[in-house]
Structure formats: structure tokens, C-alpha cells
Amino acid sequence: MDKLHAMRVFIRVVEANSFSKAAETLGLPRASVTTTIQNLEAALGVRLLQRTTRKLNLTLDGAAYLEGASRILSEIDEIESTFTSARKTPRGRLRVDMPGSIGRLVIIPSIHEFHAKYPDIELMLGLGDRPIDLVQEGVDCVVRIGELADSSLLARRIGAIQQVTCASPAYLAEHGVPKTIEDLERHIAVNYFSNRTGRNLDLSFRRDDEVVDIAMKGVISVNDADAYVTCGLEGQGILQPGRFMVLPHLRSGALREILPDWRPPRMPISAVYPQNRHLSPKVRVFVDWLAELFERCPLLQGEDLPGDLCEKQKAPMEREGVSECVMM
Incomplete structure (x- = not known):
């Protein structure tokens, strides 16, 4: 049995509180996830999870194993990223959730730039403003506009948006x-x-x-x-x-x-990710790219479009009109 793989599967099952959701986010058959957990418990000689028809509960042994496995995998990821970042481009599937307005009018029109720099990253973009549970839904990071209420998440400010009355x-x-x-x-x-x-x-x-x-x-x-x-x-x-x-x-x-002398304060744009998830190279490069994209588009700060700057962002607006506002 691949112990490191089993650890990752176990942690994902606990985070998602579901064998089915864990299998979906890992890209594995549900039967494979179930078998991996069963084999892990057999190898350890303890029960890690109490299964009911509605939820999963960690046993005391399961909680101790979760803490140790999370620490081990985090250290391994950090060590590997140190050696691989210099010689390998980030790769793998990256799932990001963002407001539809930002995604459709600002990010997607420029996404070819990101793919040109990082062709081995497969993006899964969720567009919408609904509240999501990053851990349970297997989302690597979210882009959010406005003040953040959940202090259990880590956030990096990557831009700002000017509203208009x-x-x-x-x-x-x-x-x-x-x-x-x-x-x-x-x-x-x-x-x-x-x-x-x-x-x-x-x-x-x-x-x-x-x-x-x-x-x-x-x-x-x-x-x-x-x-x-x-x-x-x-x-x-x-x-x-x-x-x-x-x-x-x-x-x-x-x-x-109206009231141009009383303009609304700028609303921060943040990239948000869970505290207990190692910030992988693919997340880091995507967030860095977003920050650079937002910085070079003055329209997001409330300025008009000078010349052809942000032309990619301008074209969809003129073709489609207004689709979504940037409220949460």
C-alpha cells in the first residue's frame, strides 16, 4: 500500500466529510477511495472513521492520525516545492471560484496569457457569488470582492474595484x-x-x-x-x-x-484559501498572475479605458452589456 497516497485520500475524505465527494475531487472511483481507507485501517489496526448513513466522524485514533498525516504531507509538499519549482513548471488541476463578473469580463478574456506561461495547469473556474466551503468542495482558492468575514481562511489582497452611484x-x-x-x-x-x-x-x-x-x-x-x-x-x-x-x-x-463628490470606497479583491492547505506552486502562480492582471487594468480602480489598455476587457462589455455586479 502506498502510505502517502493513503494519507492524502484519508485527509480528503475527512475534509469533504464524504467518500463520494472525496472521490470526485481526487478524480478516483468511489470504490477505490473506500478500499484505500479500509486497507489503511487494516494496516494500522485501528478504526479511523465512524461511518453512519448521514455523516462521518473521526475516532480518537483517527483524529491523532489526521494531525500527524497532515503535518507529514505539508512538510513533504514544502520540501518538494523547494526542489522542483526551479526546474519544473507548476502542473495539475487548479479549481478556482470567483464572481461571474470578474471571471467573464476580466479574467477569461486574458486567460490565454496564463496558459501561455503555464501550459501544464488545467483550470476549473467556478463562476458565481454563492458562499462555498472550500475544504468540503475541494476548491483550491476563491476570488472574493469586499470585506472578508471568515477569519479561518487566509487571504491575499490582489486588487480593488471602484463602484459608482x-x-x-x-x-x-x-x-x-x-x-x-x-x-x-x-x-x-x-x-x-x-x-x-x-x-x-x-x-x-x-x-x-x-x-x-x-x-x-x-x-x-x-x-x-x-x-x-x-x-x-x-x-x-x-x-x-x-x-x-x-x-x-x-x-x-x-x-x-450621481453624487460624484461622494464616491463609494474601493472594494478590495482578495484571493482566499484554507489555512490548513499548503499553498501549492500552481495556486501561487495563478494568484500572482491575477494580481498583475488587476494592477494593469485601471478601469477596476474607477478610471476610464485609455487607448487600447484593457482592450480585452473592454470588448466583452461592449458586446454583451452588463451581466453581473461585483457585490457578494
Whole structure:
């Protein structure tokens, strides 16, 4: 029996809390995963897992073995990466989850650059804003926008996004154009509620060092980015999408920026991964590439597109319009 392989399979089963999910993320038949665990328990002479119809529980021996195996594999991975990184390019499957807007309009149009540098990495990109369990779902890292709530995860800031406060001309014709923050008391917003908490997100405004968060009244709340922008275009209220998402509508006049002296604070973009997972070379190079990609696109910081810079990002927006906003 390959002990190191058995350790990796055991750890993945514990992380996923499922033989089936572990088999799927490892690319192995379920029967092979089951047999590996059975053989491991037989070789050790102890029961590592208590199996029920609904869940798996670690035994005391299983918890001790998990701690030791995790430490051993982490040390092996770190030693191997030290010797292989200089002479081998990263390889293997890399599963990343990210907001659809960032993925479709910024990352995917430039993904050929990443493949040209790292042809041996197979990317699996999940596009969406739903909360996920990185460990149980076997995701190597996620790209998230906004402040992070889960302190059990490690994060690296790789960029920032400028939002814009805007509304449709029809809405402004009916309700008037707000000139000050205080004027917003007489207005309504298209509210966006968090998939994680179910609560509406406040609109945020900044002028110099002063930041004001306002819980706006509204007649509709959504948790879908398409619907969020569409409601704004239909005159349902004031909204704060990412500027790069609505640039075509701002240029066409379908949406108008309001309160330009009180622009929303920039929202951080972070790459997030579990604490107990060794940051593999393939994750590291992908995150480095993302940081470089975001840095060279001024549109993400709220600037317009100068010349042909970010032309790859500009083309999908002009072809497809607005699909998703960058809220979580």
C-alpha cells in the first residue's frame, strides 16, 4: 500500500466529510477511495472513521492520525516545492471560484496569457457569488470582492474595484437628482441582499477621509447581479454596481452617475484559501498572475479605458452589456 497516497485520500475524505465527494475531487472511483481507507485501517489496526448513513466522524485514533498525516504531507509538499519549482513548471488541476463578473469580463478574456506561461495547469473556474466551503468542495482558492468575514481562511489582497452611484434618467426625472447625502432620505434604492446573511447591503459614500454608510429604503431587493443592474436600468431606484460593469450604460446615458463628490470606497479583491492547505506552486502562480492582471487594468480602480489598455476587457462589455455586479 502506498502510505502517502493513503494519507492524502484519508485527509480528503475527512475534509469533504464524504467518500463520494472525496472521490470526485481526487478524480478516483468511489470504490477505490473506500478500499484505500479500509486497507489503511487494516494496516494500522485501528478504526479511523465512524461511518453512519448521514455523516462521518473521526475516532480518537483517527483524529491523532489526521494531525500527524497532515503535518507529514505539508512538510513533504514544502520540501518538494523547494526542489522542483526551479526546474519544473507548476502542473495539475487548479479549481478556482470567483464572481461571474470578474471571471467573464476580466479574467477569461486574458486567460490565454496564463496558459501561455503555464501550459501544464488545467483550470476549473467556478463562476458565481454563492458562499462555498472550500475544504468540503475541494476548491483550491476563491476570488472574493469586499470585506472578508471568515477569519479561518487566509487571504491575499490582489486588487480593488471602484463602484459608482448611479440611476436611470427615468428615475431621476421622477424623483429628482440628489445633490447631497441628506437628499437620499427622499429617495429609494435597488437593494442588494447578501447571500451569506440575507441582509441588505448599505450604500457607502466617501469624501476625503469621511465615510458614510446609508441603509436606503427600497421597494425591491435582489441577490442576483443581473437583476440588480436591470432593476436600475428600469428605474427602480439608485444603485452602486462596480463601475467597470456599467461603463457601457454610463457612456450611452442609460445610467447617470450621481453624487460624484461622494464616491463609494474601493472594494478590495482578495484571493482566499484554507489555512490548513499548503499553498501549492500552481495556486501561487495563478494568484500572482491575477494580481498583475488587476494592477494593469485601471478601469477596476474607477478610471476610464485609455487607448487600447484593457482592450480585452473592454470588448466583452461592449458586446454583451452588463451581466453581473461585483457585490457578494
